[in-house]
Amino acid sequence: xxxxxxxxxxxxxxxxxxxxxxxxxxxxxxxxxxxxxxxxxxxxxxxxxxxxxxxxxxxxxxxxxxxxxxxxxxxxxxxxxxxxxxxxx
Amino acid sequence: xxxxxxxxxxxxxxxxxxxxxxxxxxxxxxxxxxxxxxxxxxxxxxxxxxxxxxxxxxxxxxxxxxxxxxxxxxxxxxxxxxxxxxxxxxxxxxxxxxxxxxxxxxxxxxxxxxxxxxxxxxxxxxxxxxxxxxxxxxxxxxxxxxxxxxxxxxxxxxxxxxxxxxxxxxxxxxxxxxxxxxxxxxxxxxxxxxxxxxxxxxxxxxxxxxxxxxxxxxxxxxxxxxxxxxxxxxxxxxxxxxxxxxxxxxxxxxxxxxxxxxxxxxxxxxxxxxxxxxxxxxxxxxxxxxxxxxxxxxxxxxxxxxxxxxxxxxxxxxxxxxxxxxxxxxxxxxxxxxxxxxxxxxxxxxxxxxxxxxxxxxxxxxxxxxxxxxxxxxxxxxxxxxxxxxxxxxxxxxxxxxxxxxxxxxxxxxxxxxxxxxxxxxxxxxxxxxxxxxxxxxxxxxxxxxxx
Numbered sequence: 001x002x003x004x005x006x007x008x009x010x011x012x013x014x015x016x017x018x019x020x021x022x023x024x025x026x027x028x029x030x031x032x033x034x035x036x037x038x039x040x041x042x043x044x045x046x047x048x049x050x051x052x053x054x055x056x057x058x059x060x061x062x063x064x065x066x067x068x069x070x071x072x073x074x075x076x077x078x079x080x081x082x083x084x085x086x087x088x089x
Numbered sequence: 090x091x092x093x094x095x096x097x098x099x100x101x102x103x104x105x106x107x108x109x110x111x112x113x114x115x116x117x118x119x120x121x122x123x124x125x126x127x128x129x130x131x132x133x134x135x136x137x138x139x140x141x142x143x144x145x146x147x148x149x150x151x152x153x154x155x156x157x158x159x160x161x162x163x164x165x166x167x168x169x170x171x172x173x174x175x176x177x178x179x180x181x182x183x184x185x186x187x188x189x190x191x192x193x194x195x196x197x198x199x200x201x202x203x204x205x206x207x208x209x210x211x212x213x214x215x216x217x218x219x220x221x222x223x224x225x226x227x228x229x230x231x232x233x234x235x236x237x238x239x240x241x242x243x244x245x246x247x248x249x250x251x252x253x254x255x256x257x258x259x260x261x262x263x264x265x266x267x268x269x270x271x272x273x274x275x276x277x278x279x280x281x282x283x284x285x286x287x288x289x290x291x292x293x294x295x296x297x298x299x300x301x302x303x304x305x306x307x308x309x310x311x312x313x314x315x316x317x318x319x320x321x322x323x324x325x326x327x328x329x330x331x332x333x334x335x336x337x338x339x340x341x342x343x344x345x346x347x348x349x350x351x352x353x354x355x356x357x358x359x360x361x362x363x364x365x366x367x368x369x370x371x372x373x374x375x376x377x378x379x380x381x382x383x384x385x386x387x388x389x390x391x392x393x394x395x396x397x398x399x400x401x402x403x404x405x406x407x408x409x410x411x412x413x414x415x416x417x418x419x420x421x422x423x424x425x426x427x428x429x430x431x432x433x434x435x436x437x438x439x440x441x442x443x444x445x446x447x448x449x450x451x452x453x454x455x456x457x458x459x460x461x462x463x464x465x466x467x468x469x470x471x472x473x474x475x476x477x478x479x480x481x482x483x484x485x486x487x488x489x490x491x492x493x494x495x496x497x498x499x500x501x502x503x504x505x506x507x508x509x510x511x512x513x514x515x516x517x518x519x520x521x522x523x524x525x526x527x528x529x530x531x532x533x534x535x536x537x538x539x540x541x
Contacts, residue, residue: 006096034093045093058154076100078157080091085345086338087095 002031002080003050005064009073011042019046019075022067026060027052042073047080103158107311107373108339110346111366112162113149114202114287115142116294116302116359119168127179131188134173138165138192138201141301141356146197148353152346160346161308161368161508165193166292167203175215182219186226186233193232200275202292204235207282210244210531220250223257227272228264234290240280240477242484246532251477254278255470255526259493262462266495269503273492274425274457278473280480280487285360286416291453291488302359303351304416307343307407308366309335311373313399317381328382329402336363336406344411362416363407364452365399367427369510375399375420376429376439387429388439396420397450417486419452425505425512426457434513441472441515449479454487459503459514462495469493471522482535 007019016033023030028048035044053060061077068075102108122137124130142165149163167173167189174185186204193201204226206216223235237254240246258273265272277291284295287304294302316335320327343361351358367375376387379395400419408414422444424430433439441458448454454476460469473489480487494503497514504511 004091004096006100008100036093043093043097045096047091058151061154076157079155081345082156082158082342083091083096083099085341086099087091 003077005046005077007044007075027054102312106315108309109159111308112287112306113350114164114304115145116166118300119173123176127177130177135192139195142196152349162199165198165201166294168294169205171206171215171219182222183226186230189233190230200232200289202234204233205293207238208250209241224260224264227275234275236277236291238279238282240481242481242538245534246477249529251470251473252526255466259466262493262495270492270494274509278489280477287362301356303356304359305343305347306362307339309339310365310367310375314378332402333406336403337410340407340410360413360415361411363418365420374427374429386438387433388443393446396447417452422451423456424458425510455489459492459494459512460517462493464493464517467523467526470526
């Protein structure tokens with residue numbers, strides 16, 4: 001099962017490091033990363049594989065959110081299918 | 090891989106434009122819960138609902154978390170209770186409403202629909218008892234919703250039932266006077282009622298439906314409004330195309346959630362209802378979409394045309410996004426649940442007569458309309474008759490959910506709270522319809538019903 005993580009907020013040092021540490025701790029594999037900065041707003045989108053994840057999805061989601069709060073960022077994880085179904089026929 | 094812009098677009102729709110799944114509604118057949126003893130019948134009803142829908146709320150919450158899309162309501166609809174209770178020795182159907190309320194409480198759903206009767210051609214014994222018990226049933230329970238179908242294109246209009254519903258609505262209003270006659274918000278009178286509608290208060294599980302089914306109602310007026318902001322001044326072809334594309338995306342969400350819910354609950358997928366259902370939240374209004382098309386206020390001349398375009402484009406866009414479409418499917422125009430409608434009424438732009446015209450082209454009818462508490466039962470019945478006629482002649486669903494707010498006058502505000510919102514009491518035509526309503530009988534089915 002694959003999910004998409006989006007990180008939105010003000011650019012600063014250590015965003016990728018912070019988020020990927022949470023992912024590594026919970027056995028989430030990063031498949032792809034894209035990032036852009038538009039008018040000072042940092043946007044990172046990660047495609048991850050959560051097949052081997054060791055904890056409940058909602059707990060992982062909470063952990064990422066908490067990490068985001070610490071760094072002043074909005075972090076969310078969503079099942080990949082929501083984007084596929086909306087944008088792909 | 091999905092492109093960044095697409096990811097951002099979806100997130101923006103959910104975060105800023107109020108995109109949500111309005112409801113996952115589980116339809117449950119209670120046809121095997123009939124019994125000559127009321128107590129046994131009610132125990133069977135309670136057991137079946139709490140067994141089949143035990144995980145509904147949990148599954149809904151999990152899908153919401155995993156996909157990151159809010160699912161506002163989890164609901165249950167059941168076979169019209171008049172059909173189930175009829176076999177029993179019970180005289181007081183309020184007890185059946187209490188059973189539904191208890192079951193809904195146990196499983197934690199937001200509403201349960203199906204305290205209903207279908208009387209478009211006439212009453213059975215159970216229909217009569219059920220309709221008589223509606224006022225007390227709705228004012229003594231919290232989560233139970235009731236609907237009565239009084240007309241179809243095939244059968245014509247049951248004017249006796251309409252007369253009685255005028256009285257039932259008044260009694261219901263009186264019994265819940267302390268809560269601004271809130272119980273009336275849980276009662277809908279239909280013409281051409283759909284059997285698979287997931288939206289309340291009109292949801293019930295039709296007799297042609299399977300044992301258990303998942304129906305999903307989408308929403309998203311805010312998303313359509315935001316999309317139209319980007320094509321300011323463009324011609325109507327562009328407006329229609331924009332709405333279609335947006336409706337497609339919204340409906341795909343609904344289809345996805347419906348499939349997931351159906352898979353996880355092990356229950357058949359029924360339909361997705363392509364409706365634009367507003368909420369009182371700012372930015373989640375159907376009226377604002379109409380205003381975005383260039384009307385100063387919803388209710389101005391041109392509003393009916395704007396709504397017709399919107400309703401049609403929503404269906405065209407949505408229909409390809411879902412494998413099975415059903416329910417009401419179209420734009421809702423409830424007054425108290427829509428911030429833009431409320432403003433339009435307050436400013437004098439939107440009247441009851443204009444709303445009636447709008448119901449000719451929207452998906453339902455006169456919805457969540459507060460009128461003065463002293464409006465007579467005959468006048469309420471006549472309002473229902475007008476709506477039923479629009480539905481019957483035009484082969485569409487129409488409905489009336491009207492609240493005679495006891496003790497309130499034109500311009501006063503009634504507060505229902507939550508998704509039901511609040512609304513100004515609207516002016517009603519005061520000339521009498523009494524003699525008309527007192528005639529009784531049935532208005533025959535129209536010539537366009539003879540299609541065989």
